[in-house]
Amino acid sequence: MKMVKIIVLVLLVIFVGIQFVPSERNQSNLVPEADFLLVNHTPENIGKLLQVSCYDCHSNNTEYPWYNKIQPAAWFLEDHINEGKAELNFSTWDSLSSRRKASKLRSIIKQIESDEMPLFSYTLIHREAVFSDAEKKNFIQYITQLKDSLSH
Amino acid sequence: MKKVSITTAIFAMAFVSLTAMSCKDSEKEQSKAQDNYTEMNHDSADSGMNHDNMSASNDMMDSNTQSSDAKQVLADYMALKGALVATDEAAAAKAGRKIETSLKGFDVSNYTSDQQKELKDIIDDAIEHAEHIGKSEMDHQREHFKILSKDMIDMVAITGTDNTLYQQYCPMYDKGSAWLSMSKDIKNPYYGSKMMTCGKVQKEIN
Numbered sequence: 001m002k003m004v005k006i007i008v009l010v011l012l013v014i015f016v017g018i019q020f021v022p023s024e025r026n027q028s029n030l031v032p033e034a035d036f037l038l039v040n041h042t043p044e045n046i047g048k049l050l051q052v053s054c055y056d057c058h059s060n061n062t063e064y065p066w067y068n069k070i071q072p073a074a075w076f077l078e079d080h081i082n083e084g085k086a087e088l089n090f091s092t093w094d095s096l097s098s099r100r101k102a103s104k105l106r107s108i109i110k111q112i113e114s115d116e117m118p119l120f121s122y123t124l125i126h127r128e129a130v131f132s133d134a135e136k137k138n139f140i141q142y143i144t145q146l147k148d149s150l151s152h
Numbered sequence: 153m154k155k156v157s158i159t160t161a162i163f164a165m166a167f168v169s170l171t172a173m174s175c176k177d178s179e180k181e182q183s184k185a186q187d188n189y190t191e192m193n194h195d196s197a198d199s200g201m202n203h204d205n206m207s208a209s210n211d212m213m214d215s216n217t218q219s220s221d222a223k224q225v226l227a228d229y230m231a232l233k234g235a236l237v238a239t240d241e242a243a244a245a246k247a248g249r250k251i252e253t254s255l256k257g258f259d260v261s262n263y264t265s266d267q268q269k270e271l272k273d274i275i276d277d278a279i280e281h282a283e284h285i286g287k288s289e290m291d292h293q294r295e296h297f298k299i300l301s302k303d304m305i306d307m308v309a310i311t312g313t314d315n316t317l318y319q320q321y322c323p324m325y326d327k328g329s330a331w332l333s334m335s336k337d338i339k340n341p342y343y344g345s346k347m348m349t350c351g352k353v354q355k356e357i358n
């Protein structure tokens with residue numbers, strides 16, 4: 001029993017200790033000119049889906065949940081956001097060539113179709129980010145249309 | 153006191169589970185395991201690649217000389233295609249990482265500035281797909297292979313090819329998908345043994 005107490009104490013000290021390690025915040029107030037919604041004049045209903053379900057990890061602006069103030073949750077989020085943005089950043093959409101855009105759009109369709117995105121660990125907490133069947137259909141239709149409008 | 157230890161236990165559990173949830177680490181381990189696996193059964197994929205390499209260097213006499221970098225990328229692509237035809241996920245992942253390296257080392261300085269711009273664009277796109285092929289499951293690998301194939305077709309249009317290539321096409325996979333092959337015979341990389349001969353030669357590229 002003494003051993004358990006020591007272990008718990010050590011974990012507690014670690015837990016408190018890591019609270020002092022800062023993590024980077026992904027936030028900016030400006031709407032960048034290259035933003036996906038802006039460049040494509042995305043209709044509001046689709047735009048809302050993107051903002052609610054995708055933009056937290058795939059743009060330069062994250063709406064942080066309360067637990068972002070607690071480590072190691074903040075690290076976990078930071079990691080996801082960095083990875084998400086590296087893969088696809090809607091804030092810098094227009095900096096991509098049409099080939100890259102077509103590629104990204106194709107991947108977006110696949111990810112949404114196969115329910116791989118939004119991530120399960122994200123929708124677990126953000127229930128509103130889950131696509132309904134109708135939303136999914138509309139969304140895929142819109143992205144497909146956008147893809148076909150590009151020459152590639 | 154009991155309450156305190158329960159609370160701390162909960163904190164500890166939360167900490168451990170969050171740490172364990174960090175998906176990056178598990179991914180790394182997975183790819184490590186894959187590496188081991190490919191090391192073991194790499195022979196078959198290798199011989200396929202050598203074969204492609206040999207035929208690639210066979211006729212250097214053509215006036216339309218393809219740069220060695222372009223040749224390497226194409227050889228890696230053929231190895232990747234072979235792995236997909238064989239439905240060998242580990243070999244395909246390895247081939248994906250190989251072509252990723254070759255693409256990153258592609259020196260485009262010998263081309264005109266317009267061509268350079270186009271090639272860089274193609275290469276950037278292809279690298280991304282190669283990366284995904286290097287760490288994904290077979291289904292994903294094939295999805296990315298489709299777009300990688302488009303990139304390769306566009307690349308060859310600029311770099312030319314010393315060998316005759318066959319642009320082949322399967323109307324069934326994802327509303328129709330093309331790929332490049334060194335041989336006229338159809339060996340479908342999108343379905344493998346499930347539909348090995350589905351497809352036709354769309355174009356001969358010299």
